[in-house]
Amino acid sequence: MPVLPIDAILTPILDTLDQSPCALVVAQPGAGKTTRVPLALLRAEWLQGRKIIMLEPRRLAARAAARFMAQQLGEQVGETVGYRVKGDTRVGSATRIEVITEGVLTRMLQNDPVLEGVGIVIFDEFHERSLHADLGLALCRQIQTVLRDDLRLLVMSATMEAEAVSSLLDDAPILESEGRTYPVETHYVPKPLTGPIEKAVVAAVAQALRAHEGSVLVFLPGTAEIHRTASGLVALQLGREVEIAPLYGNLPQEAQDRALAPVRTQGHRKVVLATSIAETSLTVEGITVVIDSGLMRVSRFSPRTGMTRLETVPVSVASADQRRGRAGRLGPGVCYRLWTEQEHRQLQPSSVPEIREADLAPLALELAAWGEPDPAALVWLDPPPEAAYLQARDLLVQLGALNESGGLTPHGGRLAALPLHPRLAHMVLQAIPLELGALACELAVMLSERDALRAATKDADVRSRIELLRRAAAGEQREGVDARVCRRMAAEAGELMRSLGVKPSGADTAASGLLLAFAYPDRVAQRRSTGRFLLSGGRGADLPELQPLSNERYLVAAELEDSGVDSRIYLAAPLEEEALYEAFEGSIRKEQLVQWDAAGGVVKARERWRFGALTLKETVLANPDPERVLEALLNGIRAESLDILPWTRQARQYQQRCLFLHRFVEDWPDMREETLLDTLEMWAGPHLYGVKSKGGLERINLTSLLEEMLTWEQRRSLDEWAPTHITVPSGSRIPVDYSDLESPKLSVRLQEMFGLTDTPRIAKGRVPITIHLLSPAQRPVQVTRDLASFWRDAYFEVKKDLKGRYPKHYWPDDPMAAVPTNRAKPRT
CATH class of the missing domain: 3.40.50.300 (P-loop containing nucleotide triphosphate hydrolases)
Structure with missing residues (x-):
């Protein structure tokens, strides 16, 4: 050894x-x-x-x-x-x-x-x-x-x-351990690469085979890039002495062994195309050259959307160093990094722990099954992010795995016992009583893997994938389908069926949508237009291109990419509306909506059935609750402001008179617009029962409604303290203008005020009226709040100016003793 x-x-x-x-x-x-x-x-x-x-x-x-x-x-x-x-x-x-x-x-x-x-x-x-x-x-x-x-x-x-x-x-x-590594010569590209990474990798492999001895280990982000690179290398016709060996997790055992084994014949070489699986643990024999694409594929969960997406991201410095170290195991080696030194200085020091970016539903279920639903009860290097963990618990509650307090339910215990994501475990258990267990097991195994059959189909229909899986497992050959992967998935599905006591059936795939709905109740999608859908979770989604699923009324999305405004649907199945009603009867909410429709200016009453964010059905509500109609009408008035009410000149003046007195008289009602809106139910509500539209509002006597806000004593005092008109010395009743609450005004011709020395006062005598004295042509010639001062100081200047322009009118020398008149001259 x-x-x-x-x-x-x-x-x-x-x-x-x-x-x-x-x-x-x-x-x-x-x-x-x-x-x-x-x-x-x-x-x-x-x-x-x-x-x-x-x-x-x-x-x-x-x-x-x-x-x-x-x-x-x-x-x-x-x-x-x-x-x-x-x-x-x-x-x-x-x-x-x-x-x-x-x-x-x-x-x-x-x-x-x-x-x-x-x-x-x-x-x-x-x-x-x-x-x-x-x-x-x-x-x-x-x-x-x-x-x-x-x-x-x-x-x-x-x-x-x-x-x-x-x-x-x-x-x-x-x-x-001090370790034993040989020096590794590291090369960077002179400028950032553009275009598909596979082209650069193929060129780097060709260069390495020409310049160096030994076998080559290539790091690529995923299986798609591995297969494209392999095709590019085959096209180079490198010769029989160069073996191209893929290496990734889903490969059959014999293919993995072949990639890890040393070359069998002296003088032969191997090019191993691997994912990050080869960074550590595995020893790939005979490697002296590493070519690193600098990319890796990671799974990231978004609490905002509740979806997981695969992202291709730059490797960290730690991962890059481990990849380079693979070239220095046997002796001095070479590493080709397909990024620049400047880009290298911008890499993250280490990869982000999965717990920070993963779907935490499996973790939350495991902790509940362990008896510690609160992660704070355990010690962590990085505790689970709170937002993602709470979202995971909400999903488990929706699946019936947890109760509202976070405790494990009996159903949750059964989910935790299965080697599946909680969504898929729930789907399988829901399917068994419906005699759909075999199909659910096939779906569960297929959805647990990355979509290995996407390249062989032209649409996003999961039913096509199941049919391909079955035919490939039975030995049928088809371009783009890895029969070995299909046989392995079929074997895993069979093992799952045996563990659950489910008999294989080869059943029709028509129920795939229903089963997916059990797993993804938040991804039931309703068509908005061809190819565009609304998910029950509230997000928009669309199919990448026109296909049979594009015109389905309902479908369930099993795999989505959540970038952009709308998610992109990559895997889905149609769902019959009847099946949706039957399967989710307890989750479909029947609600009555009584709302103000601003466009039509009317209260609309509807009854609708909702599943999450989806409206499944909507009908007119024949006899809505009068209280709810009134509430909707009041909400409409608030939304559109008080201008929607029938403000006559009389009603507006009544409001202004009351607002004026509110400033000077204690306990007088506040009729400012914001206050009237805040108290709409009290002063207007009792008079609006049965009204449903703007047209109905036109029949309301708004002045009467405002009057009812005053006590009997206040109504009696209103005409005295804020009169609508004032009788002037000529005998005319002149209206008072309260539009300026600081200074109500009286606009009257000068000749009608002769003989009046005291300025009229209102608000219990506290406020003098502002008098706008008018010429015979009704144009203002003087504004005053002190008539005595005007007669004494300003009248004669005004007389001098106006007498020449209006010689037929009465211009006495003593206005205090003159006879007031509303004519050109007083009657004899």
């Missing part, structure tokens, strides 16, 4: 765990920590024959690590060393080391909260900070501190914030 860098600290690791319940190991990729540390721990005295559980973030790495350790012991997988991953288990009664993926750990913890028979849990590659790793560590730490002080926890990573993890584990000791 070759000596590896980790061997130097195996004894210190054993000694540390002998004294401490927790420890951290930091070792570079290739140091051997994944396979050497579990084997070394088998001889620890404190283990006392109990099991070692080691978590790996990915299925491919878990299987590979278990096989390698079994080979070191000269055994088959399933003897001393075994593994448990989704859909594949190789363990036996003698198994002491179980390599498991993180989702399996949460199932183990829920089934056995004390981990009986387990001596240590190892968290490998913890720096990847997957959601399940954070959750698993939080739960194991609670078990250790509350129930099992003999349980050991070991956190291992290539690069991580060791001090933060140590602090979380009560200052656990940190052991570091």
Whole structure:
């Protein structure tokens, strides 16, 4: 067995765990920590024959690590060393080391909260900070501190914030392996790339094969880019001595083994096209050159929309360094980075922990099943974001998994027991009584994967995908369909059916929309126009191109991209309206709407049936509640202002007279517009029963309504303190203008005021009227609030000016003794 860098600290690791319940190991990729540390721990005295559980973030790495350790012991997988991953288990009664993926750990913890028979849990590659790793560590730490002080926890990573993890584990000791890496020559591109990344990758591979010996490891963001790059390399006709080997999580086992194995023939070379799965844990034999696209695909959840989307983003500095390190495992290597040095300086130091950006519905369900629905009861490196966690709980309440207080319901317990997202688990359990369980299992497995069949279909119809899956699993060949992936998914669906006691049926896919509605009640979509829909969650959505689903009245969107104003629908199925009513009878709200319609100027009464944001049906409400009609009318008046009411000149003057007195007389009603709007129910409401439109309002006597706001005593005093008219010396009754509340005015011809020395006063004598004295032509010649002063000082100047223009009119020398007249001259 070759000596590896980790061997130097195996004894210190054993000694540390002998004294401490927790420890951290930091070792570079290739140091051997994944396979050497579990084997070394088998001889620890404190283990006392109990099991070692080691978590790996990915299925491919878990299987590979278990096989390698079994080979070191000269055994088959399933003897001393075994593994448990989704859909594949190789363990036996003698198994002491179980390599498991993180989702399996949460199932183990829920089934056995004390981990009986387990001596240590190892968290490998913890720096990847997957959601399940954070959750698993939080739960194991609670078990250790509350129930099992003999349980050991070991956190291992290539690069991580060791001090933060140590602090979380009560200052656990940190052991570091110096590692053994060879120098790696790093090349950057001279300027930022444009266009598809695959073209640049193909060119870089061709250059590397010409300039260097050994095999090449290429990092690409996803399987689509891997397949396009592979096609580009095949077109180069590199020769039989160059093998092109894809490597990603959904590949069949034999294809994964072929990518990881050394080349079989001397002089042959391999080009491994991998996702970020090859950054850590896995050892790809013979690699001397790394070509890094600098991109990775991450899943991000948006609390704003409640949807998860896949984004292609630049790698972090930590990920880029780990990828580069793969070229220096065997000797000096070369790394081609397809970005500039300037772009490199702008990269994030490390990747964002998944818990900050993931859909937290599975986490919320796991915590409720654990008995701690409040995440604050556990210790976290990064606690779940509050907004996303509350949204996750709301979804679980909608699915019936949690009650309103956050407690787990019996249905929620059944959901938690299934290895599916809560949405899909709910769909499967709802389908079984309807005898649709087999179809639901197929849908659940297919939706748990990325859409591997999109390239083979021309539409977004999930029914097409199911038919393709069935035919490919049965052996039918079709371009763009990976039959091996389809067979694997069919096998997983079959295993799920067996675990639930569901018989395979090959049933018609017509009920797919109904089943999707169980999983995605917030994504039931109603057509607004061809290809454009409104989701029951309130968002808009559209289909990318015209297709049969574009004219469906209802459909359910299983996969959406939430960028932009409207989400893009990538996977959906039609839903019959009758099925929607039957399946969601308890969620469809029947409501009566009595509202003011501003466009028509009328109160409209309707009865409608709603599912989330969707209006399923609407009819006219024949006999609406009079109180609700009145409320709607008053709301309409408020929305359009008091100008909608029939303001006659008399009504407006009445309001102004009252507003004037409100300024000077205590307890006088306030008739300002804002006050009238605020108190509309009290002064206008009793008079508006039966009125439903602007036309009906026209028949209201608004003056009478305002009068009723005054007491009998105030009404009697109003004419005295704020008269509508004042009789002037000529005998004429002149109206008082209250439009200026500070200074009501009387506009009267000068000759009609002869002989009057005292200015008329109102408001109980507190306010003198402002008199606008007019010429014979009704034009103002003087404004005064002191008539005596006018007669004494200003009259003669006015007389001199007007007498020449109006010689036929009466211009006495003594206005105080003159006879007032409303004619040109007084009667003889």
